[in-house]
Amino acid sequence: MSEHLSPSALLAWYAESKRDLPWRHTDDAWKILLSEILLQQTQVSRGIHYWQKLVKRFPTPQSMADAEVDEVLHLWQGAGYYSRARRLHALSVQVCLPTIEGGFNGNLPLTAPALLTLPGIGPYTAAAVASIAYGEPVACVDGNIRRVMARQSKRLDPSVKEVETWANAVLYHDDAGDWNQALMELGATVCTPKRPLCGQCPVASTCAGKSTPLLYPQPKKVKRKRLDLKCTLRFDTNGLPELVQRGNDGLLAGMWGPPMGDGIDVTGLEYLGVVEHTLSHRDIFVEVWHGSCHRGTEPSTVALSSLDRKILALGGI
Ligand code: SF4
Structure with missing residues:
Protein backbone atom coordinates (compact mmCIF):
# COMPACT_ATOMS: atom_id res chain seq x y z
CA MET A 1 0.00 0.00 0.00
CA SER A 2 1.36 3.41 -0.95
CA GLU A 3 2.08 5.53 2.11
CA HIS A 4 4.68 7.83 0.61
CA LEU A 5 2.74 10.69 -0.90
CA SER A 6 4.98 13.70 -1.24
CA PRO A 7 3.69 16.40 1.15
CA SER A 8 5.58 19.14 -0.64
CA ALA A 9 4.27 18.19 -4.09
CA LEU A 10 0.66 17.84 -2.96
CA LEU A 11 0.66 20.98 -0.80
CA ALA A 12 2.38 23.05 -3.51
CA TRP A 13 -0.20 21.86 -6.03
CA TYR A 14 -3.01 22.71 -3.60
CA ALA A 15 -1.64 26.20 -2.94
CA GLU A 16 -1.43 26.81 -6.67
CA SER A 17 -4.58 25.09 -7.95
CA LYS A 18 -7.22 25.08 -5.23
CA ARG A 19 -10.61 26.49 -6.05
CA ASP A 20 -11.32 29.89 -4.53
CA LEU A 21 -14.15 28.94 -2.18
CA PRO A 22 -15.43 31.47 0.36
CA TRP A 23 -14.98 29.22 3.42
CA ARG A 24 -11.30 28.94 2.54
CA HIS A 25 -10.91 32.57 3.59
CA THR A 26 -11.91 32.07 7.21
CA ASP A 27 -10.51 30.26 10.23
CA ASP A 28 -13.78 30.62 12.13
CA ALA A 29 -14.69 27.06 13.18
CA TRP A 30 -18.45 27.75 13.09
CA LYS A 31 -18.32 29.00 9.50
CA ILE A 32 -16.14 26.06 8.48
CA LEU A 33 -18.57 23.69 10.16
CA LEU A 34 -21.46 25.23 8.20
CA SER A 35 -19.59 24.63 4.95
CA GLU A 36 -18.80 21.01 5.84
CA ILE A 37 -22.40 20.21 6.75
CA LEU A 38 -23.70 21.84 3.57
CA LEU A 39 -21.19 20.10 1.33
CA GLN A 40 -22.09 16.65 2.67
CA GLN A 41 -24.97 16.46 0.21
CA THR A 42 -25.04 19.69 -1.77
CA GLN A 43 -22.87 20.50 -4.80
CA VAL A 44 -20.14 23.08 -4.23
CA SER A 45 -21.62 25.59 -6.67
CA ARG A 46 -24.98 25.57 -4.86
CA GLY A 47 -23.34 25.20 -1.47
CA ILE A 48 -21.67 28.62 -1.86
CA HIS A 49 -25.04 30.33 -2.17
CA TYR A 50 -26.46 28.61 0.91
CA TRP A 51 -23.28 29.08 2.93
CA GLN A 52 -23.33 32.83 2.28
CA LYS A 53 -26.97 33.06 3.36
CA LEU A 54 -26.34 31.01 6.50
CA VAL A 55 -23.22 32.91 7.54
CA LYS A 56 -24.95 36.24 7.04
CA ARG A 57 -28.03 35.34 9.09
CA PHE A 58 -26.31 33.09 11.64
CA PRO A 59 -22.74 34.35 12.12
CA THR A 60 -22.40 32.54 15.47
CA PRO A 61 -23.84 29.43 17.15
CA GLN A 62 -25.73 31.75 19.53
CA SER A 63 -27.48 33.57 16.67
CA MET A 64 -28.79 30.22 15.40
CA ALA A 65 -29.68 28.92 18.86
CA ASP A 66 -31.77 32.07 19.43
CA ALA A 67 -33.72 31.47 16.20
CA GLU A 68 -36.59 29.05 15.64
CA VAL A 69 -35.73 25.85 13.78
CA ASP A 70 -38.32 26.92 11.18
CA GLU A 71 -36.17 29.87 10.22
CA VAL A 72 -33.17 27.60 9.64
CA LEU A 73 -35.34 25.28 7.54
CA HIS A 74 -36.67 28.24 5.57
CA LEU A 75 -33.15 29.38 4.77
CA TRP A 76 -32.18 25.83 3.86
CA GLN A 77 -35.05 25.33 1.43
CA GLY A 78 -33.86 24.02 -1.93
CA ALA A 79 -30.61 22.63 -0.49
CA GLY A 80 -32.19 19.23 0.22
CA TYR A 81 -31.64 16.75 3.04
CA TYR A 82 -33.47 18.94 5.50
CA SER A 83 -32.61 16.80 8.49
CA ARG A 84 -29.21 18.49 8.29
CA ALA A 85 -30.82 21.86 9.04
CA ARG A 86 -32.73 20.44 11.98
CA ARG A 87 -29.62 18.80 13.43
CA LEU A 88 -27.59 21.96 12.87
CA HIS A 89 -30.11 23.92 14.90
CA ALA A 90 -30.00 21.27 17.65
CA LEU A 91 -26.20 21.49 17.56
CA SER A 92 -26.27 25.26 18.02
CA VAL A 93 -28.62 24.91 20.99
CA GLN A 94 -26.36 22.33 22.63
CA VAL A 95 -23.22 24.38 22.01
CA CYS A 96 -24.86 27.39 23.66
CA LEU A 97 -25.82 25.56 26.85
CA PRO A 98 -23.67 26.25 29.90
CA THR A 99 -20.91 23.74 30.60
CA ILE A 100 -22.68 22.29 33.62
CA GLU A 101 -25.61 21.37 31.38
CA GLY A 102 -23.39 19.60 28.84
CA GLY A 103 -22.84 22.59 26.56
CA PHE A 104 -19.88 24.72 25.56
CA ASN A 105 -20.95 28.25 26.57
CA GLY A 106 -21.58 29.29 22.95
CA ASN A 107 -18.21 28.25 21.49
CA LEU A 108 -17.63 25.19 19.35
CA PRO A 109 -15.52 22.60 21.16
CA LEU A 110 -11.84 22.61 20.24
CA THR A 111 -11.08 18.96 19.49
CA ALA A 112 -12.37 16.30 17.09
CA PRO A 113 -13.54 13.95 19.91
CA ALA A 114 -15.51 16.78 21.54
CA LEU A 115 -17.02 17.86 18.20
CA LEU A 116 -18.14 14.25 17.71
CA THR A 117 -20.45 14.55 20.71
CA LEU A 118 -22.60 17.16 18.94
CA PRO A 119 -25.82 16.36 17.00
CA GLY A 120 -25.24 15.65 13.30
CA ILE A 121 -21.44 15.50 13.58
CA GLY A 122 -19.82 12.30 12.36
CA PRO A 123 -16.14 11.35 12.19
CA TYR A 124 -15.61 13.08 8.84
CA THR A 125 -17.04 16.45 9.88
CA ALA A 126 -15.31 16.37 13.27
CA ALA A 127 -11.95 15.66 11.62
CA ALA A 128 -12.47 18.23 8.88
CA VAL A 129 -13.40 21.05 11.29
CA ALA A 130 -10.74 20.18 13.87
CA SER A 131 -7.96 19.96 11.27
CA ILE A 132 -8.98 22.96 9.16
CA ALA A 133 -9.98 25.34 11.97
CA TYR A 134 -7.62 24.22 14.75
CA GLY A 135 -4.81 22.39 12.92
CA GLU A 136 -5.44 19.21 14.90
CA PRO A 137 -3.50 16.36 13.26
CA VAL A 138 -6.48 14.15 12.51
CA ALA A 139 -7.13 12.53 9.13
CA CYS A 140 -10.37 12.90 7.15
CA VAL A 141 -12.00 10.10 5.24
CA ASP A 142 -14.54 10.91 2.54
CA GLY A 143 -15.45 9.56 -0.88
CA ASN A 144 -12.78 11.62 -2.65
CA ILE A 145 -10.04 10.41 -0.33
CA ARG A 146 -11.26 6.83 -0.66
CA ARG A 147 -10.94 7.06 -4.44
CA VAL A 148 -7.44 8.53 -4.27
CA MET A 149 -6.43 5.82 -1.78
CA ALA A 150 -7.93 3.01 -3.90
CA ARG A 151 -6.04 4.19 -6.99
CA GLN A 152 -2.77 4.95 -5.24
CA SER A 153 -2.87 1.47 -3.67
CA LYS A 154 -4.68 -0.47 -6.43
CA ARG A 155 -7.49 -1.51 -4.10
CA LEU A 156 -10.79 -2.59 -5.64
CA ASP A 157 -13.00 -2.23 -2.58
CA PRO A 158 -11.16 -0.78 0.41
CA SER A 159 -13.06 -0.85 3.70
CA VAL A 160 -13.58 2.26 5.81
CA LYS A 161 -10.98 0.93 8.22
CA GLU A 162 -8.42 0.46 5.44
CA VAL A 163 -9.00 3.97 4.09
CA GLU A 164 -8.68 5.37 7.63
CA THR A 165 -5.42 3.50 8.15
CA TRP A 166 -4.07 4.87 4.88
CA ALA A 167 -5.27 8.42 5.58
CA ASN A 168 -3.60 8.33 9.02
CA ALA A 169 -0.40 6.94 7.55
CA VAL A 170 -0.08 9.65 4.90
CA LEU A 171 -1.34 12.53 7.10
CA TYR A 172 1.01 15.52 7.14
CA HIS A 173 0.91 16.47 10.81
CA ASP A 174 2.47 19.92 10.44
CA ASP A 175 -0.43 21.21 8.34
CA ALA A 176 -3.24 18.71 8.70
CA GLY A 177 -5.94 21.18 7.59
CA ASP A 178 -4.36 21.97 4.24
CA TRP A 179 -3.29 18.36 3.83
CA ASN A 180 -6.82 17.02 4.26
CA GLN A 181 -8.22 19.71 1.97
CA ALA A 182 -5.51 19.03 -0.61
CA LEU A 183 -6.32 15.31 -0.74
CA MET A 184 -10.04 16.02 -1.05
CA GLU A 185 -9.40 18.70 -3.68
CA LEU A 186 -7.27 16.23 -5.62
CA GLY A 187 -10.15 13.73 -5.61
CA ALA A 188 -12.69 16.40 -6.56
CA THR A 189 -10.75 18.04 -9.40
CA VAL A 190 -7.97 15.71 -10.68
CA CYS A 191 -8.53 12.14 -9.50
CA THR A 192 -12.18 12.32 -10.53
CA PRO A 193 -14.43 9.25 -10.80
CA LYS A 194 -14.77 9.12 -14.59
CA ARG A 195 -11.94 11.21 -16.08
CA PRO A 196 -8.88 11.21 -13.85
CA LEU A 197 -6.24 13.66 -15.09
CA CYS A 198 -3.22 11.55 -14.25
CA GLY A 199 -0.99 13.71 -16.45
CA GLN A 200 -1.65 16.68 -14.14
CA CYS A 201 -1.53 14.77 -10.87
CA PRO A 202 1.02 15.95 -8.28
CA VAL A 203 1.21 12.49 -6.69
CA ALA A 204 1.32 10.38 -9.85
CA SER A 205 4.83 9.16 -9.01
CA THR A 206 3.52 7.10 -6.07
CA CYS A 207 0.33 5.91 -7.76
CA ALA A 208 0.20 2.15 -8.33
CA GLY A 209 -3.11 2.37 -10.22
CA LYS A 210 -2.40 5.18 -12.64
CA SER A 211 -2.23 2.98 -15.76
CA THR A 212 -5.80 1.71 -15.16
CA PRO A 213 -7.34 4.20 -12.70
CA LEU A 214 -10.94 3.52 -13.71
CA LEU A 215 -10.67 0.03 -12.24
CA TYR A 216 -10.32 1.49 -8.73
CA PRO A 217 -12.38 1.54 -6.66
CA GLN A 218 -15.10 -0.74 -7.99
CA PRO A 219 -18.42 1.11 -8.19
CA LYS A 220 -20.82 0.24 -5.39
CA LYS A 221 -24.14 -1.15 -6.52
CA VAL A 222 -26.84 1.12 -5.18
CA LYS A 223 -30.38 -0.18 -5.22
CA ARG A 224 -32.79 2.61 -6.02
S1 SF4 B 1 -2.11 9.38 -10.84
FE1 SF4 B 1 -4.18 9.37 -11.59
S2 SF4 B 1 -5.17 7.69 -10.53
FE2 SF4 B 1 -3.29 8.15 -9.42
S3 SF4 B 1 -3.93 9.56 -7.81
FE3 SF4 B 1 -3.25 10.80 -9.54
S4 SF4 B 1 -5.11 11.22 -10.76
FE4 SF4 B 1 -5.57 9.54 -9.34
Whole structure:
Protein backbone atom coordinates (compact mmCIF):
# COMPACT_ATOMS: atom_id res chain seq x y z
CA MET A 1 0.00 0.00 0.00
CA SER A 2 1.36 3.41 -0.95
CA GLU A 3 2.08 5.53 2.11
CA HIS A 4 4.68 7.83 0.61
CA LEU A 5 2.74 10.69 -0.90
CA SER A 6 4.98 13.70 -1.24
CA PRO A 7 3.69 16.40 1.15
CA SER A 8 5.58 19.14 -0.64
CA ALA A 9 4.27 18.19 -4.09
CA LEU A 10 0.66 17.84 -2.96
CA LEU A 11 0.66 20.98 -0.80
CA ALA A 12 2.38 23.05 -3.51
CA TRP A 13 -0.20 21.86 -6.03
CA TYR A 14 -3.01 22.71 -3.60
CA ALA A 15 -1.64 26.20 -2.94
CA GLU A 16 -1.43 26.81 -6.67
CA SER A 17 -4.58 25.09 -7.95
CA LYS A 18 -7.22 25.08 -5.23
CA ARG A 19 -10.61 26.49 -6.05
CA ASP A 20 -11.32 29.89 -4.53
CA LEU A 21 -14.15 28.94 -2.18
CA PRO A 22 -15.43 31.47 0.36
CA TRP A 23 -14.98 29.22 3.42
CA ARG A 24 -11.30 28.94 2.54
CA HIS A 25 -10.91 32.57 3.59
CA THR A 26 -11.91 32.07 7.21
CA ASP A 27 -10.51 30.26 10.23
CA ASP A 28 -13.78 30.62 12.13
CA ALA A 29 -14.69 27.06 13.18
CA TRP A 30 -18.45 27.75 13.09
CA LYS A 31 -18.32 29.00 9.50
CA ILE A 32 -16.14 26.06 8.48
CA LEU A 33 -18.57 23.69 10.16
CA LEU A 34 -21.46 25.23 8.20
CA SER A 35 -19.59 24.63 4.95
CA GLU A 36 -18.80 21.01 5.84
CA ILE A 37 -22.40 20.21 6.75
CA LEU A 38 -23.70 21.84 3.57
CA LEU A 39 -21.19 20.10 1.33
CA GLN A 40 -22.09 16.65 2.67
CA GLN A 41 -24.97 16.46 0.21
CA THR A 42 -25.04 19.69 -1.77
CA GLN A 43 -22.87 20.50 -4.80
CA VAL A 44 -20.14 23.08 -4.23
CA SER A 45 -21.62 25.59 -6.67
CA ARG A 46 -24.98 25.57 -4.86
CA GLY A 47 -23.34 25.20 -1.47
CA ILE A 48 -21.67 28.62 -1.86
CA HIS A 49 -25.04 30.33 -2.17
CA TYR A 50 -26.46 28.61 0.91
CA TRP A 51 -23.28 29.08 2.93
CA GLN A 52 -23.33 32.83 2.28
CA LYS A 53 -26.97 33.06 3.36
CA LEU A 54 -26.34 31.01 6.50
CA VAL A 55 -23.22 32.91 7.54
CA LYS A 56 -24.95 36.24 7.04
CA ARG A 57 -28.03 35.34 9.09
CA PHE A 58 -26.31 33.09 11.64
CA PRO A 59 -22.74 34.35 12.12
CA THR A 60 -22.40 32.54 15.47
CA PRO A 61 -23.84 29.43 17.15
CA GLN A 62 -25.73 31.75 19.53
CA SER A 63 -27.48 33.57 16.67
CA MET A 64 -28.79 30.22 15.40
CA ALA A 65 -29.68 28.92 18.86
CA ASP A 66 -31.77 32.07 19.43
CA ALA A 67 -33.72 31.47 16.20
CA GLU A 68 -36.59 29.05 15.64
CA VAL A 69 -35.73 25.85 13.78
CA ASP A 70 -38.32 26.92 11.18
CA GLU A 71 -36.17 29.87 10.22
CA VAL A 72 -33.17 27.60 9.64
CA LEU A 73 -35.34 25.28 7.54
CA HIS A 74 -36.67 28.24 5.57
CA LEU A 75 -33.15 29.38 4.77
CA TRP A 76 -32.18 25.83 3.86
CA GLN A 77 -35.05 25.33 1.43
CA GLY A 78 -33.86 24.02 -1.93
CA ALA A 79 -30.61 22.63 -0.49
CA GLY A 80 -32.19 19.23 0.22
CA TYR A 81 -31.64 16.75 3.04
CA TYR A 82 -33.47 18.94 5.50
CA SER A 83 -32.61 16.80 8.49
CA ARG A 84 -29.21 18.49 8.29
CA ALA A 85 -30.82 21.86 9.04
CA ARG A 86 -32.73 20.44 11.98
CA ARG A 87 -29.62 18.80 13.43
CA LEU A 88 -27.59 21.96 12.87
CA HIS A 89 -30.11 23.92 14.90
CA ALA A 90 -30.00 21.27 17.65
CA LEU A 91 -26.20 21.49 17.56
CA SER A 92 -26.27 25.26 18.02
CA VAL A 93 -28.62 24.91 20.99
CA GLN A 94 -26.36 22.33 22.63
CA VAL A 95 -23.22 24.38 22.01
CA CYS A 96 -24.86 27.39 23.66
CA LEU A 97 -25.82 25.56 26.85
CA PRO A 98 -23.67 26.25 29.90
CA THR A 99 -20.91 23.74 30.60
CA ILE A 100 -22.68 22.29 33.62
CA GLU A 101 -25.61 21.37 31.38
CA GLY A 102 -23.39 19.60 28.84
CA GLY A 103 -22.84 22.59 26.56
CA PHE A 104 -19.88 24.72 25.56
CA ASN A 105 -20.95 28.25 26.57
CA GLY A 106 -21.58 29.29 22.95
CA ASN A 107 -18.21 28.25 21.49
CA LEU A 108 -17.63 25.19 19.35
CA PRO A 109 -15.52 22.60 21.16
CA LEU A 110 -11.84 22.61 20.24
CA THR A 111 -11.08 18.96 19.49
CA ALA A 112 -12.37 16.30 17.09
CA PRO A 113 -13.54 13.95 19.91
CA ALA A 114 -15.51 16.78 21.54
CA LEU A 115 -17.02 17.86 18.20
CA LEU A 116 -18.14 14.25 17.71
CA THR A 117 -20.45 14.55 20.71
CA LEU A 118 -22.60 17.16 18.94
CA PRO A 119 -25.82 16.36 17.00
CA GLY A 120 -25.24 15.65 13.30
CA ILE A 121 -21.44 15.50 13.58
CA GLY A 122 -19.82 12.30 12.36
CA PRO A 123 -16.14 11.35 12.19
CA TYR A 124 -15.61 13.08 8.84
CA THR A 125 -17.04 16.45 9.88
CA ALA A 126 -15.31 16.37 13.27
CA ALA A 127 -11.95 15.66 11.62
CA ALA A 128 -12.47 18.23 8.88
CA VAL A 129 -13.40 21.05 11.29
CA ALA A 130 -10.74 20.18 13.87
CA SER A 131 -7.96 19.96 11.27
CA ILE A 132 -8.98 22.96 9.16
CA ALA A 133 -9.98 25.34 11.97
CA TYR A 134 -7.62 24.22 14.75
CA GLY A 135 -4.81 22.39 12.92
CA GLU A 136 -5.44 19.21 14.90
CA PRO A 137 -3.50 16.36 13.26
CA VAL A 138 -6.48 14.15 12.51
CA ALA A 139 -7.13 12.53 9.13
CA CYS A 140 -10.37 12.90 7.15
CA VAL A 141 -12.00 10.10 5.24
CA ASP A 142 -14.54 10.91 2.54
CA GLY A 143 -15.45 9.56 -0.88
CA ASN A 144 -12.78 11.62 -2.65
CA ILE A 145 -10.04 10.41 -0.33
CA ARG A 146 -11.26 6.83 -0.66
CA ARG A 147 -10.94 7.06 -4.44
CA VAL A 148 -7.44 8.53 -4.27
CA MET A 149 -6.43 5.82 -1.78
CA ALA A 150 -7.93 3.01 -3.90
CA ARG A 151 -6.04 4.19 -6.99
CA GLN A 152 -2.77 4.95 -5.24
CA SER A 153 -2.87 1.47 -3.67
CA LYS A 154 -4.68 -0.47 -6.43
CA ARG A 155 -7.49 -1.51 -4.10
CA LEU A 156 -10.79 -2.59 -5.64
CA ASP A 157 -13.00 -2.23 -2.58
CA PRO A 158 -11.16 -0.78 0.41
CA SER A 159 -13.06 -0.85 3.70
CA VAL A 160 -13.58 2.26 5.81
CA LYS A 161 -10.98 0.93 8.22
CA GLU A 162 -8.42 0.46 5.44
CA VAL A 163 -9.00 3.97 4.09
CA GLU A 164 -8.68 5.37 7.63
CA THR A 165 -5.42 3.50 8.15
CA TRP A 166 -4.07 4.87 4.88
CA ALA A 167 -5.27 8.42 5.58
CA ASN A 168 -3.60 8.33 9.02
CA ALA A 169 -0.40 6.94 7.55
CA VAL A 170 -0.08 9.65 4.90
CA LEU A 171 -1.34 12.53 7.10
CA TYR A 172 1.01 15.52 7.14
CA HIS A 173 0.91 16.47 10.81
CA ASP A 174 2.47 19.92 10.44
CA ASP A 175 -0.43 21.21 8.34
CA ALA A 176 -3.24 18.71 8.70
CA GLY A 177 -5.94 21.18 7.59
CA ASP A 178 -4.36 21.97 4.24
CA TRP A 179 -3.29 18.36 3.83
CA ASN A 180 -6.82 17.02 4.26
CA GLN A 181 -8.22 19.71 1.97
CA ALA A 182 -5.51 19.03 -0.61
CA LEU A 183 -6.32 15.31 -0.74
CA MET A 184 -10.04 16.02 -1.05
CA GLU A 185 -9.40 18.70 -3.68
CA LEU A 186 -7.27 16.23 -5.62
CA GLY A 187 -10.15 13.73 -5.61
CA ALA A 188 -12.69 16.40 -6.56
CA THR A 189 -10.75 18.04 -9.40
CA VAL A 190 -7.97 15.71 -10.68
CA CYS A 191 -8.53 12.14 -9.50
CA THR A 192 -12.18 12.32 -10.53
CA PRO A 193 -14.43 9.25 -10.80
CA LYS A 194 -14.77 9.12 -14.59
CA ARG A 195 -11.94 11.21 -16.08
CA PRO A 196 -8.88 11.21 -13.85
CA LEU A 197 -6.24 13.66 -15.09
CA CYS A 198 -3.22 11.55 -14.25
CA GLY A 199 -0.99 13.71 -16.45
CA GLN A 200 -1.65 16.68 -14.14
CA CYS A 201 -1.53 14.77 -10.87
CA PRO A 202 1.02 15.95 -8.28
CA VAL A 203 1.21 12.49 -6.69
CA ALA A 204 1.32 10.38 -9.85
CA SER A 205 4.83 9.16 -9.01
CA THR A 206 3.52 7.10 -6.07
CA CYS A 207 0.33 5.91 -7.76
CA ALA A 208 0.20 2.15 -8.33
CA GLY A 209 -3.11 2.37 -10.22
CA LYS A 210 -2.40 5.18 -12.64
CA SER A 211 -2.23 2.98 -15.76
CA THR A 212 -5.80 1.71 -15.16
CA PRO A 213 -7.34 4.20 -12.70
CA LEU A 214 -10.94 3.52 -13.71
CA LEU A 215 -10.67 0.03 -12.24
CA TYR A 216 -10.32 1.49 -8.73
CA PRO A 217 -12.38 1.54 -6.66
CA GLN A 218 -15.10 -0.74 -7.99
CA PRO A 219 -18.42 1.11 -8.19
CA LYS A 220 -20.82 0.24 -5.39
CA LYS A 221 -24.14 -1.15 -6.52
CA VAL A 222 -26.84 1.12 -5.18
CA LYS A 223 -30.38 -0.18 -5.22
CA ARG A 224 -32.79 2.61 -6.02
CA LYS A 225 -36.14 2.55 -4.26
CA ARG A 226 -39.39 3.73 -5.74
CA LEU A 227 -41.83 5.63 -3.56
CA ASP A 228 -45.39 6.31 -4.73
CA LEU A 229 -47.31 9.02 -2.89
CA LYS A 230 -50.50 11.03 -3.26
CA CYS A 231 -50.90 14.69 -2.52
CA THR A 232 -53.88 17.02 -2.28
CA LEU A 233 -53.37 20.48 -3.68
CA ARG A 234 -56.27 22.58 -2.46
CA PHE A 235 -56.65 26.31 -2.95
CA ASP A 236 -58.67 28.92 -1.07
CA THR A 237 -60.68 31.65 -2.77
CA ASN A 238 -57.56 33.90 -2.84
CA GLY A 239 -55.58 31.25 -4.74
CA LEU A 240 -53.44 30.32 -1.73
CA PRO A 241 -52.67 26.61 -1.30
CA GLU A 242 -53.33 24.53 1.80
CA LEU A 243 -49.91 23.90 3.35
CA VAL A 244 -49.11 21.80 6.42
CA GLN A 245 -45.92 21.29 8.37
CA ARG A 246 -44.63 17.72 8.29
CA GLY A 247 -43.71 15.85 11.44
CA ASN A 248 -40.25 15.59 12.94
CA ASP A 249 -39.45 12.22 11.38
CA GLY A 250 -39.42 10.77 7.91
CA LEU A 251 -39.28 12.28 4.46
CA LEU A 252 -38.99 16.11 4.40
CA ALA A 253 -39.31 16.27 8.20
CA GLY A 254 -40.21 19.72 9.47
CA MET A 255 -40.71 21.16 5.99
CA TRP A 256 -44.03 22.59 4.80
CA GLY A 257 -46.05 21.46 1.80
CA PRO A 258 -49.43 20.25 0.59
CA PRO A 259 -50.73 17.21 2.51
CA MET A 260 -48.89 14.17 1.12
CA GLY A 261 -48.68 10.47 1.94
CA ASP A 262 -49.48 7.01 0.66
CA GLY A 263 -52.94 6.79 2.22
CA ILE A 264 -54.34 10.22 1.40
CA ASP A 265 -58.06 10.36 0.55
CA VAL A 266 -58.58 11.97 -2.84
CA THR A 267 -62.31 11.30 -3.17
CA GLY A 268 -64.06 14.09 -5.07
CA LEU A 269 -60.81 15.76 -6.17
CA GLU A 270 -59.63 16.38 -9.71
CA TYR A 271 -56.51 14.58 -10.94
CA LEU A 272 -53.80 17.07 -11.97
CA GLY A 273 -50.83 14.87 -12.87
CA VAL A 274 -47.72 13.21 -11.49
CA VAL A 275 -44.64 14.96 -10.16
CA GLU A 276 -41.38 13.00 -10.29
CA HIS A 277 -38.52 13.76 -7.95
CA THR A 278 -35.17 12.05 -7.53
CA LEU A 279 -33.24 11.80 -4.30
CA SER A 280 -29.86 10.06 -4.06
CA HIS A 281 -31.27 6.54 -3.60
CA ARG A 282 -34.93 7.10 -4.20
CA ASP A 283 -37.29 7.91 -7.06
CA ILE A 284 -40.45 9.58 -5.83
CA PHE A 285 -43.67 9.74 -7.82
CA VAL A 286 -46.42 11.96 -6.44
CA GLU A 287 -49.96 11.90 -7.81
CA VAL A 288 -51.37 15.39 -7.39
CA TRP A 289 -55.09 15.92 -6.84
CA HIS A 290 -56.70 19.34 -7.04
CA GLY A 291 -59.50 20.77 -4.88
CA SER A 292 -60.56 23.71 -2.75
CA CYS A 293 -59.96 24.55 0.90
CA HIS A 294 -61.20 27.04 3.41
CA ARG A 295 -57.92 28.80 4.08
CA GLY A 296 -54.52 28.60 2.42
CA THR A 297 -51.01 29.78 3.33
CA GLU A 298 -48.73 32.18 1.49
CA PRO A 299 -45.93 29.86 0.26
CA SER A 300 -43.16 32.44 0.67
CA THR A 301 -43.71 32.52 4.45
CA VAL A 302 -42.82 28.86 5.08
CA ALA A 303 -39.97 26.43 4.33
CA LEU A 304 -40.72 24.40 1.19
CA SER A 305 -38.68 21.58 -0.29
CA SER A 306 -37.86 21.34 -4.01
CA LEU A 307 -40.42 18.56 -4.33
CA ASP A 308 -43.15 20.76 -2.83
CA ARG A 309 -42.19 23.58 -5.17
CA LYS A 310 -42.62 21.25 -8.13
CA ILE A 311 -46.06 20.24 -6.85
CA LEU A 312 -47.11 23.87 -6.42
CA ALA A 313 -45.77 24.62 -9.92
CA LEU A 314 -48.04 21.92 -11.31
CA GLY A 315 -50.92 23.82 -9.71
CA GLY A 316 -49.80 27.08 -11.34
CA ILE A 317 -47.91 28.65 -8.41
S1 SF4 B 1 -2.11 9.38 -10.84
FE1 SF4 B 1 -4.18 9.37 -11.59
S2 SF4 B 1 -5.17 7.69 -10.53
FE2 SF4 B 1 -3.29 8.15 -9.42
S3 SF4 B 1 -3.93 9.56 -7.81
FE3 SF4 B 1 -3.25 10.80 -9.54
S4 SF4 B 1 -5.11 11.22 -10.76
FE4 SF4 B 1 -5.57 9.54 -9.34
